[in-house]
Amino acid sequence: MNQIEPLIFDKTSPGRRCFVFPACDVPVKPITELLARDMLRKKEIKLPEVSEIDVVRHFTRLSQMNYCVDTNFYPLGSCTMKYNPKTNEEAARLEGFTKLHPYQSVEQCQGILKLLYDLEQMLKDISGMSAFTLQPAAGAHGELTGMLIIRAYLEKKGEKRRKIIIPDSAHGTNPASAVLCGYEIESIRSHANGLVDIKKLKEIFTRDTAAIMITNPNTLGLFEKDILEIGKIAHTMGGLVYCDGANMNALLGIARPGDMGVDILHLNLHKTFSTPHGGGGPGAGPIGVTDELASFLPVPGIKAVDKLITESIGNDVQKEYILHYDYPDSIGKIRAFYGHIGMMIRAYTYLLSLGKEGVCKVGKYAVLNANYLRHKLEKQYDIPYGKTCMHEFVISATRQKKKGISALDIAKKLLDYGFHAPTIYFPLIVEEAIMIEPTETESRETLDAFAAVMIQIASDIEQQPDRVRNSPKTTPISRPDEVKAAREPILRWDKK
């Protein structure tokens, strides 16, 4: 389907309807009798006038222009594009969840509150953290929440520290989130081995440093083996350790950030816990903290309390789940209501399905798949850091670049072979970076097929580089002119 789909606005035909409301069953009054004339809208709203079949075909055709996990392999590094189980979707779409209002009394919401409470317990268990809030809307929102907690904690101790240390291999959200909380960023250059330079860290972590934000495994797919030492350095100086849990999939059942000296951790339910990415959201970025920081969490929290039930056959004690506001040092509210409930239901369903053995297999098979793929590609491509990896690895296409083919060209060529492109040009410390994360939900055969294509591309670059240029050619569109898009922004349809 390589045809351009017209905009729905251009399909308008006056008078066409796709949906009708029931006739108004209360006596209708002229609107001007109910509202002042100057409150009313005068400007026309130019919305589509289309029939149901127009809407259905339009959006179905749009969907067909998308690549997705359900089509094929998505080797996007740092994004953990694992399979999104259908059971999760079915669970999240149950009416007792979707049609529940956030201000219904807790007695009316015991099912969902129990689910949220249990999910917090499971995440505590898996991560080794002492307390959780499920509220942050995304990883970046979790980071912001974490930074706010750090500041509140230090302020309570009467300290006004100004700096956050962030490795140069970190995700861009890390510095952006810290700045949002009024912090200055001190970037620390990675050691030649790709890890945090411990010697350097000791020098720069002062009493003016609030925390270090660290990703473990880092974005090169390497485990920060000195993590315990990093924690010691931070804590000795009275600072904290924030861990970006974007790469938690590598550690599932293998190690726990809570045992590593991490004070605050965010998890990405849309990565590690299989909730779908939805074309860019909604995600969910719960954060876990140590005991010492629990009182700073955003409100409300969820609690289980004993409730005495009096029955004819005698008394019984049952658990009742409530929303509570008794976090004395709380940073406040970070969003309206309680978070992305739909994502939490999916993550909970996933964890029930996996259970203990399943969770312990995730990390192992994610690491196995990444190493297998790494091994398959290490002859044709330069892999500048590490000899093995955790859940992902980063190729540098410098060898290919010398032949005039960039990481971008390779990524685009993959699209022609029916694979999604890996993450490219990130982390920033690797030249011509191609970052590959296969996840545990891919089979050996899929990895073999992908590796074969990568090897074919590498060999084409050596022998006939022209075959690799100017891709993709088989996708609905070819490469877009991004410069034009930014220079002459057209950001909405307008009537011609």
Place this chain on the structure above:
Amino acid sequence: MDYIPNTEHDRKMMLGEMKVPSFESLLKDIPAPLRNFSLSLRQGLSEPEVLRVLRDLSGGNISTDAYISFLGAGAYEHYIPSVVDHLASRSEFYTCYTPYQPEVSQGTLQAIYEFQTVMCELTGMDVSNASLYDGSTALAEAALLSLRLHEKNKIICSRAIHPEYRQVLKTYLKGLHTEIVEIDTPEGITDTDQLKKMVDDKTSAVLIQSPNFFGCIEDMEIISTIAHKQGALFIACVNPISLGVLKSPGEYDADIAVGEAQVLGNYINYGGPYLGFFTVKKEFLRRMPGRIVGQTVDSEGRRCFVLTLQAREQHIRRQKATSNICTNQGLLALRACIYVCTLGKAGMAELANLNIQKSHYAYERLCALNTVKPVFKNPFFHEFVLKAQGTIPVNKINEYLLKKGIIGGLELSGFYPELDNCMLLCVTETKTRESIDRLILELSQI
């Protein structure tokens, strides 16, 4: 069930091919003490078992479909046409990533572009982004935009803005040396005299919600003039459904219009996920937070769409970005877009009108009762505040109503201590005359 296709056999073959003696040798960088723990998770379950648990949990809640609910207060029940669920359930939409590879993401990109157009049309503003987390964070981001714009450090907001939105605003602005001033709302709308006194040349922005938390419609034109006279931005927080009938932010010269777009085709879902919309005048385009989709051409000159103006964003600018936002609420924006296209031009106007007609029918009849009394006299959209007249407190009234299959209004004293024994009731198009009459009957008997 673990969704892992590779078997023990595959594992051995893979390790063999890699010439790795054991899987453990791949983990040698992890210090031994960190490997010493055991999980207390229970055993995994099969699909039928899992779904039984989930159905039980779902059944442990009272669905607003099984009862008649009059709750609103920032999360609104509206009928969602079947096509919305069907189309948004296509896994090409829900299992794809952020559209970083435009060649294989035109579906998502075009849908967002259409969403942006829909939001611009409804609000009457020039530009929309691809959506933010929710209405509350969209409002906070709007305040942050104003603070980035000039050296002023005072934010003025009405007390009739959703209390949770104001709490979020406080959280976001803490530590940025900003003063937040709240304006009273004695008659259920913002006191414009007090506002006039408080707005000065230090004021970065004036934030007003309309219809506000009490359902009342604010005098946005006058407030806009007051804000602009002192060089402050005017930030409007609006309900997109109301814009089918009510004056749009563009018409009263708002600089930024934000709000909660859950109402457009998304379920109330116990509070999330929702989506905040964020629209601005053209001049603020390059200062907007969040993702934006733009139209361009491909190498063969065909019209296509890409994420654009990314120089504002964290993955390029890191600490110098306009915000730390990394994603939009893609799937929910898609639903909002499908919903508005399904209702169409006529449908959106009819919907707003239906909400006004039904809520006013309920209001007039409830006001005629001896047991409750209206609190504010100002015009409203689809929500209003009533005060219980008897000795029975609102929570007891709500317990009584629940026994009759009705979920009553929100008790307000938690958010507004001065409004004791008051409830905020919402009547959308989903309520039939019969269900409204049932509420009236029950409330007449308390």
